[in-house]
Amino acid sequence: MSDAFLLGVDIGTYSSKGVLVNAENGEVAASHMIEHGLSMPKPGWVEMDADKIWWNEFIILCQYLLNEGGISEKDIKGVGISGIGPCVLPIDSEGKPLRAAILYGIDTRASEEIRQYEALLGKEKIFWLTGSNLSSSSTGPKILWLKNNEPRVFEKADCFLTSQSYLVLKLTGERCVDVYSGGTFAPFMDVEKMQWLDEELLGVKPKEVLPKVQWSCEIAGEVSLSAAKETGLAVGTPVITGTIDAAAEAISTGLSAAGDMMMMLGSSNSLILRTDKFVRTQNFWGLNWLEPDTYAVVGGMSTVGSLTRWFRDNFAPEELNAQGTSGVNAYAALGGLLGQSSIGANGLVALPYFEGERTPIYDPDACGVLFGLNLKHTRADMYRALLEGVGYGIKHNLDVMESEGMRPSRILGVGGATLNLAWMQIIADIANISIEIPEKQLGASYGDAFMAGVGVGLMPGLGEIGRWVRHKQVITPSGEMHERYDPYYRIYRELYLKTKGLMHELTGLRKD
Numbered sequence: 001m002s003d004a005f006l007l008g009v010d011i012g013t014y015s016s017k018g019v020l021v022n023a024e025n026g027e028v029a030a031s032h033m034i035e036h037g038l039s040m041p042k043p044g045w046v047e048m049d050a051d052k053i054w055w056n057e058f059i060i061l062c063q064y065l066l067n068e069g070g071i072s073e074k075d076i077k078g079v080g081i082s083g084i085g086p087c088v089l090p091i092d093s094e095g096k097p098l099r100a101a102i103l104y105g106i107d108t109r110a111s112e113e114i115r116q117y118e119a120l121l122g123k124e125k126i127f128w129l130t131g132s133n134l135s136s137s138s139t140g141p142k143i144l145w146l147k148n149n150e151p152r153v154f155e156k157a158d159c160f161l162t163s164q165s166y167l168v169l170k171l172t173g174e175r176c177v178d179v180y181s182g183g184t185f186a187p188f189m190d191v192e193k194m195q196w197l198d199e200e201l202l203g204v205k206p207k208e209v210l211p212k213v214q215w216s217c218e219i220a221g222e223v224s225l226s227a228a229k230e231t232g233l234a235v236g237t238p239v240i241t242g243t244i245d246a247a248a249e250a251i252s253t254g255l256s257a258a259g260d261m262m263m264m265l266g267s268s269n270s271l272i273l274r275t276d277k278f279v280r281t282q283n284f285w286g287l288n289w290l291e292p293d294t295y296a297v298v299g300g301m302s303t304v305g306s307l308t309r310w311f312r313d314n315f316a317p318e319e320l321n322a323q324g325t326s327g328v329n330a331y332a333a334l335g336g337l338l339g340q341s342s343i344g345a346n347g348l349v350a351l352p353y354f355e356g357e358r359t360p361i362y363d364p365d366a367c368g369v370l371f372g373l374n375l376k377h378t379r380a381d382m383y384r385a386l387l388e389g390v391g392y393g394i395k396h397n398l399d400v401m402e403s404e405g406m407r408p409s410r411i412l413g414v415g416g417a418t419l420n421l422a423w424m425q426i427i428a429d430i431a432n433i434s435i436e437i438p439e440k441q442l443g444a445s446y447g448d449a450f451m452a453g454v455g456v457g458l459m460p461g462l463g464e465i466g467r468w469v470r471h472k473q474v475i476t477p478s479g480e481m482h483e484r485y486d487p488y489y490r491i492y493r494e495l496y497l498k499t500k501g502l503m504h505e506l507t508g509l510r511k512d
Contacts, residue, residue: 008448011083018061026468030069047100062231078456080448082248083163086184090157105137108364113141130186131286136364164242172221175211183287240455246270251447254469259409265417269301283360299359340380350389365507391430429481
């Protein structure tokens, strides 16, 4: 058995996960997960404590994995890290956080700042410069929000990091971010040159306040003495730059070539399509991928698994108490409800925009909707409508991609929701797609470990992920079911268009 192991750690929205993996065959020597929550101090605000959650849970995971795996810290040849993103974490000159991190697209506070940058630069220039339109997932407007609303924090900020960047800093003392994550720092990055803009934008100087940019598998630095004492890792262990969790999760599914698409179904949804060239699209994000001369088009929905968590916590006390559900078990606990409803949820259509929506509508002020309620509807109908709403949202994304000439040749499903095979069948039927599900559902942390292996030279590149990943099953669509869903999908598409004005008015009242 090989004595070379790789450590992968992912900081997710509701949990942190870590794995120790045998570098030779991809077998997992130890794994562990820690659940955590979010802070939502105001409507539209979603935050997380970088030290209490990110760094503290990283330490706990390292210590647990070393003990559980029975592996010497000297046998860990590399560390890979991913995290929720893009986040905004201001740090001072000593690397200490100045406030809680502002999270990714589910935090919608910076709508006004988006408008300010659009007024300054123009939407067309932003698009051609950054490869995408500004949205609630864009980092730049949130940094400007700090300048506008928390000027003392902004003035003290020596650098703005994202989640995995902060952990790399804590481990190595280096301030860096990967090229792929950097592309989400719109409007601060020139995506063709892959570098920060060297000009002041509304009082923000990107080149001065953002970390250096490098590829995901590049070695960022080595574990320092102080970090080794806290984590149990060996001094000098190489740490790669890492990336956003969705990208690492894509690697964990076996995504390796142009035409492959990762469909991640966790608390939110990410659709990552590998492409053979850089694509500029108004409806999605065209980005550089994780290695030189690789590219991707990215889309995603704000709320997916978080919908089932919300439903479970508010409408399913019996299932919660009977099964003691937590994490991915939330899906299994609610499985019986599906059989109590039928296709179309007995005439109930849900818009799953519970925290605004990302692609393809780019609307942080969109709201969730349950349309068609009557006194005969049950909680089972509500539950099914939410699951179907996610299917409609995925189909919406895929339809728009196809209209732009982008059709995936293979869809690789991953995330907690894939454990609910009935839900996967609903999505396959609605979108008329086949979904391949990997044998190992370890998610982003598994991809992190493989990327660390590439970084330290144990694998030649990310295209070799097939060494580790096998697919256990394929969910295929039913043509009959697809036709039955079609009229509900039409209503879904029209419902947003006919209610978005009222949504925006209502969101404005909430903020007041």
